[in-house]
Amino acid sequence: MELNRQLEHSSNVIQEKVPFNDTKHTDYNSLNVPPHNRRHQLKARDVAAQALSFVQDLVAALLNFHSYTEQRVHIYPLDSSIEPISPLNQRFSQYLHENAAYVRPLEEGLLQLHQSITEDTVTTLETVGKLKDFSSNFASYTHYLEKLLPYQLKSLEEECEAPLCTSSLDSKNKEIQSDMRRITAHFKKLQSYICLLALPSVRPDTLPQTSLATVFTHLTACLHGLHDAVKEMSKHYSQKASLEQELPTVTEKLCTTNECLLSSLCSLANCTGKMATFFSNNLDFFVSSAGYGPRGGAGAINPLHAECMLGNKKQAAAYMLSRPESVPYKEALSNRRVLTSSTESREGLTQQVQQSQEKIARLEQEKEHWLLEAQLGRVRLEKESLRIADLEARLAAALGTSPAVQPPPQDGSTSPLCVTAALTHNSFGQVGDEQSREQLIKAHYMARVGELTTQLQMSDSKAVHFYAECRALAKRLALAEKSRETLTEGAKLANQNISRLQDELATTKRSYEDQLSMMSDHLCSMNETLSKQREEIDTLKLGNKVRNVPSETTGHRMT
Incomplete structure (x- = not known):
């Protein structure tokens, strides 16, 4: 009973006090906003750019292949410029002429997909809506290939029924028929896998994360199978072209068309090989989790989550931009070490600087004091000199105007007149x-105030000048x-163009090498012939x- 009571008490405490865990239930967990993964976003954009370049090469190769196939239908087994071709080949040529309407949308759809992936977006299978458009375009092209396949097979059968068709050509045509079936089957498989990958953008919960690895693995294997099928077809076409050149009715137009057709097949094989290698190298990235999703790892992201995530990212970026600039961590550590190691010397230098400043201030005060004393002494000297000269002049005037000059007394006493004049002059002199x-003190301080005012104006002008210079430097x-x-x-665009041109150069070089071979x-074979x-x-x-020789011998005998 005691244990049951403690268990019940503990359960009540847990239910009342433990915080609510909203990651346990999917409905509640879907309300949590996931964090933004910028590294994954940049990687996704880079991968999309590479895929776009491969698809562009694939589109160019497919356009050339269908166009040269149409041109061959008009040349062999019957030349349309001399006699009409069969109704089957006419319909086949008409369908081949429509290839651009089905091939071009592949490049356009993937281009729109690449443009929708930016640094400020969230790239997952649930948020990439343009993948659905690309899937629709790829499905249209796959249906187009299925429509072409029976005409392709029948056209090859007509070539086998031609009078000059040898058994070797017949076997090569059958091998090419098998290759066309394989290529069409691989395109149908690719359509199925791409449709599966585009499905989460319509319904987010249709493709779980556990099945994603299987889909991408099968997609990569299908691309490798397509590459092998195209290589086999290129090989068989090359052998077929060599056999056709031995026919007596072969024309220069047919030889040129065969060479162009082989070149397009080589380009197609190179493109499919690059795509298969690309998916194999990036399979870990495709299979790995994008890092987007609610807490707890349960559930998938939806467009509402993506919108909230981008809003939080913009707020965080604005906050980081509004923060004042700070010292880097490494620089702060080095400064701290320097300050810590030189604490005593810094304090000693600070004391010396303070003492020197105090001594300089005291000396300045003494200097001003002694300057004032010197000026006052100079003024007093001038006054005393003037007073003595005045007294001497008065004394001389008094002695010169008196009727009888009285000699000064012998006992050293001074005349009453002189004493009175001296006292009077002393009183006026003190005032x-x-x-x-x-007046001197006032003049000195006024001069000092003027000097300080001039220095202040100079400092203000320098401050204004430095402020303007700093603003100009900031603008620069x-x-x-x-x-x-x-x-x-x-530079980035130039590097991308360089890499693209290098790929094109390598592709062209390989195609030329194949053509030369x-x-x-x-x-x-011509030399042997x-x-x-x-x-x-x-x-x-x-x-x-x-x-x-025997006929001539018989004639002689008869003669």
Whole structure:
């Protein structure tokens, strides 16, 4: 009973106190907003760009293949410029002429898909709506191939029924029929897998994460199978073209068309091989989780989640841009080490600087004091000099105007008149000294105020100048940053163009090498044919000579 009571108490505490776990239930967990994975987004855009370049090459190869096939139908087994071709080949040619309407949308659909993947979007199978359009375009092209297949097979049967068709050509045509069936079957499989991948954008819960790896693995295997089938078809077509060149009725137009058809097949084989290798190399990325989804790893992201996620990302970016610039962590650590190691020396230098500043201030005060004292002493000296000169002048005037000059007393006493004049002059001199001293002090401080005002104006002007210069430098820095970003984008585009041109150059080089090898084989076969014909001609000439010799001998005998 005690244990049951404790268990019930613990259960009540857990239910009341433990926070609500909203990741347990799918309905509640779908309300959580997942974080944004920028690294996955950039990788997805890069992968989409590579896939777009491969699909562009594939579209070009398919257009050439269908166009040259149409051209061959008008040349062999019957030349349409001389006599009408069969109704079957006419209908086959009409369908082949419509190839651009089914092939071009593949490139356009994937281009729209690539443009929809940016750094500010969320790329998963549930949010990429353009994948559904590409799937529809691919399904249309697959139906087009299924429509062409019976006409292709019947056209090859007509070639087998031609009078000059040998058993070797018949076997090669049958092999090409088998190759066409394999290629069409592989395209149907690809359509099924692409349709499965596009399904989550319509209904998010239709393709679970556990089945995603299986779909991508089968898709990669199907691409490898398509590459092998196209290689086999290219090989069989090359052998067929070599056999057709040995026919006596072969024309230059047919040889040129066969060469162009073989070149398009080589390009198609290269494109499918690149695509298969591309999917094999990026299979881990396709299979791995994108990192988008509610907490707890349950459930899939939907467009509402993506919209909330992008809103949070923009708010975070705005917050990071509005933050003041901070010192990098490594720089802060190095500064801290320097400050920690030089604490004592810094304090000592600080004390020395303070003492020096105090001493300088005290010396400045003493300097000003002694300057004032010197000025006052100079003024007093001038006043005393003037006073003495005035006294001497008065004394001389008093002595010169008196009726009888009385000699100064012998006991050293001073005349009463002189004493009175001196006292009067001293009283006036003291008053004048005080006024002049006040004027001097006032003039000194006014001069000092003027000097400080001039220094303040100079400092203000320098501050304004430095502020304007800093603003100009900031603008130049912003322009330089924009220029750097523009140049970086230009360099990135240039690198992409270089890589694309290198791929095109490699593809063209391989196609030319294949053509050269085929031409070499053709020349070898032609040389063998010429040597055989020469041997036959020599044999015939020798036989004619042998027959002519007995006839001449018989004629002589009759004579």
